[in-house]
Amino acid sequence: MNQSLKNKIEAKDKNINSLLKDQKFTIDYFQREYRWQEKHINLLVEDLTTTFLKSYNENDKRSDVANYQSYYLGPVIFSINPNNGQKSIIDGQQRITSITLFLIYLYHLQNGKGNNVSISELIYSEKYGEKSFNMTDPIREPCLKALFDIGEYTLKDTEDETIRNLVERYDNIEASFPEELTKEALPFFIDWFIENVVLVEITAYSDENAYTIFETMNDRGLNLTPTEMLKGYVLSKITDVKQRNEINELWKIQIQKLHENDENEDQAFFQAWFRGKYAKTIRPGKAGSEDQDFELIGSRFHNWFKDNHRDLFKLNTSDDFFDFFKNQFPFYVRTYLYILKAQETYTLNCPHVNYIKQWGVAESLQNALLLAPICYRDDQNNVEKKLDFTSRYIETFTVRRAINYRKFGQSSIKYSMFNVIKRIRDNDFINLGIILSDEVEKIPENWDGINEFGMHGQNRKFVKHLLSRISGYLDELIGKGNTYVCYHHPNGKQFEIEHIWANKFSEHTDEFSQENDFQSWRNSIGALILLPHGTNQSFSSDKYDAKVDHYIKENTYAQTLNQNYYLKNPNFLNVPEIKRLGFKPHNQFKKIDIEERKKLVKRVCENLWSTDYFTI
Template identity: 70%
Template sequence: MNQRIKNKIEATNISINALLKDQKFTIDYFQREYRWQDKHIKLLVEDLTTTFLKSYHPEHKRPEVSNYQSYYLGPVVFSENPDNGKKSIIDGQQRITSITLLLMYLNYLQKEQPQKVAISELIFSEKYGEKSFNMTDETRESCLKALFEDGDYTLTEDDDETVQNMVQRYGDIVQAFPEELTVKALPFFIDWFIENVVIVMITAYSDENAYTIFETMNDRGLNLTPTEMLKGYVLSKITDKKQRNEINGLWKTEIQKLHKYDKDADQGFFQAWFRGKYAVTIRPGKAGSEDQDFELIGSRFHNWFKDNHKALFNLETSDEFYEYFKNQFPFFVKWYLKIWDAQIKFDPSMPHANYINHWGIAESLQNPLLLASITLKDDADTIHQKIDFVSRYIETFTVKRAVNFRKFGQTSIKYTMFNVIKLIRNNDINTLGIHLAKEADSISESWNAVPEFILHGMNRKFVKHLLSRIASYLDNLIGKDTTYPTYHHPNGKQFEIEHIWADKFAEHKDEFEQENDFQYWRNSIGALLLLPQGTNQSFSSDQYTDKLGHYLKENTYAQTLHQMYYEKNPNFLKSETIQRLAFKAHPQFKKEDIQDREQLVQRICENLWAVDYFSGKIGEKA
């Protein structure tokens, strides 16, 4: 290789279109796994769509997109072999994979659109009828092919971490992408995404140089973070040296606590704290609007604090700064981390915090909501109940939206949730309950949609959540000590969604002429259960009458299908709640039986998410 070429390094600002069109990349061995979490992909979708909507106007023509605000996605590093032109991704695989997943979803959305943007060549190239994806890693091929063609992929036990994450992140994109961009605005957004999103492509022509660049980019050096700049400003406002040293030490201690959870937890904390307790404005949705409190806190909270501490925090004197950060700062760090713990590990004093960790809204809205009502004067029991109440409202909102096939990405709901943040800010527990009950009751989506709800390719995550909540709720009604994690994320054997009907259309031709109709009813919420992994596979293809005896050994919700359950468990029918729900056995399982179970699920949802929960007293079991 020519030494001059070997030592060459190029850096170019390019669009996604230029980066991906008709390109092939191999993935370097040391970073083969795709590990983005839901928070990363949701934040990306939120940032992209929010930036686009700042410029978009329905009256625009598509060429006007070229003048829209650009978005910088960061650098990617390649090592290119000058002899054959093959490129290896050294840094940026996570972002390129995420971009590809978003392009796949956008392409899926535009299938039925009259105006289509040519983006398939950014995802794959085709030769002799064979599709070859831009990232050449054979473990991804079947998953990418299914997602591209069908918008769905069924995971198997053999799928590795990368494939599992790709499927989950694709589902997160489906949920987070704003509904208002899926029809008329869609070609505008696609144009903007592939041409106005800017990436710095760095190309080295030797692996040695490429790795040197990679290491340099991942060395943060001495750049100050927003947290560090905020700290500097706060300390500069405290004139007493002893007090300043005390706050400096306290600051280090609290930031270390946050960093034990995540290297960026400090920034997430300040954004949640300031938005939850102090933000009073949010950018209007119309094109050309200026960022307001909510957005400014998200981007540069240290500057926002500097501009607003007098008006919104009532902080002006040295003593006021000292007292505020001595008391308020550690208090909110403590509860921010307690909320984090309760989301990860089920806490019976605030169970809904765990539920919304698996079926909630964007962290940029959820965390400010959870901090908004709590105050320094609240005792621990009151704070637990406040967190649980707010979490309960969030879950009610998301479940109602989901059974109505509505999305709740940040862009779609941020004005609603921002108004709730302001409404519940510093509420006492009784006022909070009244406000949240009213807000939950006024959610426009209705439980009447439950009988029409079905399992489809990209809502499996929600169906698992819904069935886990139903299963544990019914168990608890009859005195079993199971919890939501028992079914949703147990330590041992996992639970899977079970179709009561086997996938055998021929056995149901007495009721259905078309297989599509059969599949619709087979996927109805009334025809689904949760069963332990392995049990599901062992008799999933059996006829209903053969399965029924197995169901009698499972959770309460499955057991209620069998007549014997009612005969052996007379206490089940003594519960007033159970009587209102009106269970009945199903010796056979026909279309009419599915309709009965659909109505039962609706009644369970109405009870399970009833708004009288918000009038509960402190200490009552949730």
């Protein structure tokens, strides 16, 4: 090997188009897993779309995109084998995988809309009629091919972490991409994404040099974090040495508590605290607008605090700083950590915090909303009631939008959510309920969406949430010990979505002439229930008259299909809430029965998410 080539290192800034077009990368063995979580992909989509919208104007020409603000996505490191030219990703696999998923989503989104931007060659290359993706990994190939060909991939029980994350992150992109960019602005955004999003490509011609670069970038010259810069500023404002040392020690303890959850949790905490309790302004959604409180807290909260502590925090003297950070700082850290715990572990005191962990809004909005009504010195009982009420509003908002096929990523709802933050900030428990009830009444999407709602490739996660809430709610009404958790994420046997109709069009030609019409009815919310894994598989292909006998052994919602349930449980219809819902058995299951079950689901949803909850 030529020694000068072996020692060569190159660094070039590249846009996505030049980085990926007709390229092939192998993934180094130690970083084959794709581990990005929902919060990572949501933040990427939010950052990209927000940066684009700062420049976009509906009167622009496509050529104007060249002058739009650029976005720096970070470095990627490659090692090239000088003998065969094979290019290996040493660092940046997570980003490139996420970019590829985003490109696949954009590819589908622009289909049939005209003015399509050519991006398929950034996703795969073709030789002798065979597609191969830019990252050569045989484990990923079937999943990526399905996502590219049809926009969905059915997960199997045996799938590994990478495949599950690929599918889930693709769904997250679909859910969080703002609606305002799906129409006239779409080709502008795709142009901007592939031409104005920039990475630094660092290339070495030996693995040794590539790993040295990787280690240097990750281990040396660590910059101060925004939290550390905030701490330095706060301590500089406390003139008494004893008090400064006390806050310094307190700060270390609180940050350590946050880091026990995640290494970046301190930054997420300060963003949620400052946005929830102090932010007054948000950037208008038009080109050329300047970042305001909400955005500045997200990018530079230490600088924002420095500029605003006098007016918004009323911190002027050394004693002000000492008292505030000695008392309020640990109080809100404790509350924030309680939120994180309640999100992970269902609790009877504030169950809705757990629900919105499974089905809520972007964390950058959600945690600020939850902290907004919490007042310093609130006792734990009040804290939990306020958290539950606010979470109840968030879940109602997201469920009603989801059944109407509306998005609720940060970009599409942040203005309305920010107004809610300001309305509920610092309210007592009673007024909070009044305000949230009013906000629920103002949600434009209503429960009529149930009439047209059904399951498709991208909303299976939501359907599982909805059916788990309905199943747990009915069990609780009649005194069973089951809750939402028992169906959605139990410790033992998992539950799966059961189609009441088997996937056999030939058995329903008396009511359908077209198979796609049959599939639409089969996937309707009125034709779905939850059954334990295994049970679902064992008779999923059976006809209804055989299945319904099995349903009598399952959860309440499934049991109500069987007429024998009503005979063996005469007290079921005597429960007042049940009586109002109007349950009835179904001896057969035709289109009319699905219609009746849809109406039942609507009544259950209206009852389950009633605003009466805010007056209890």
